[in-house]
Amino acid sequence: LQLVESGGGLVQPGGSLILSCAVSGFNLDYYITGWFRQAPGKERAGVACISNSGSSTNYADSVKGRFTISRDNAKNTVYLQMNTLKPEDTAVYYCAAEGPLLLFRLCMLPGKYSNWGQGTQVTVSS
DSSP states (O other): OEEEEEOOEEEOTTOOEEEEEEEESSOGGGOEEEEEEEOTTSOOEEEEEEOTTSSOEEEOTTTTTTEEEEEETTTTEEEEEEOSOOGGGOEEEEEEEEOTTSOGGGTTOGGGOOEEOOOEEEEEOO
């Protein structure tokens, strides 16, 4: 099982980025997926998660209205569109996937996932 994030980088406040998470080794159709982030000195926290069908999503309050999670099961890829970025969004962003035994209402909890990518750095600074 492999998850590979891409799309991170340096962006000015108010800018946008799209993160991608390419999944290989398993069929994403059966997995709940999530995006998480970890800033220096802080614990890893849920940003957004999406059901295996894509019909349900959940967001952290701090990103609601600015970030959008989506998935393309045909491409085995999950995306995180990030708009109106703020300096406090600076962190390493990780994608994660977990099988159907994960209850969707728990999908924002990093401890519920066993499959992780290596992370991609997002820095928001002028």
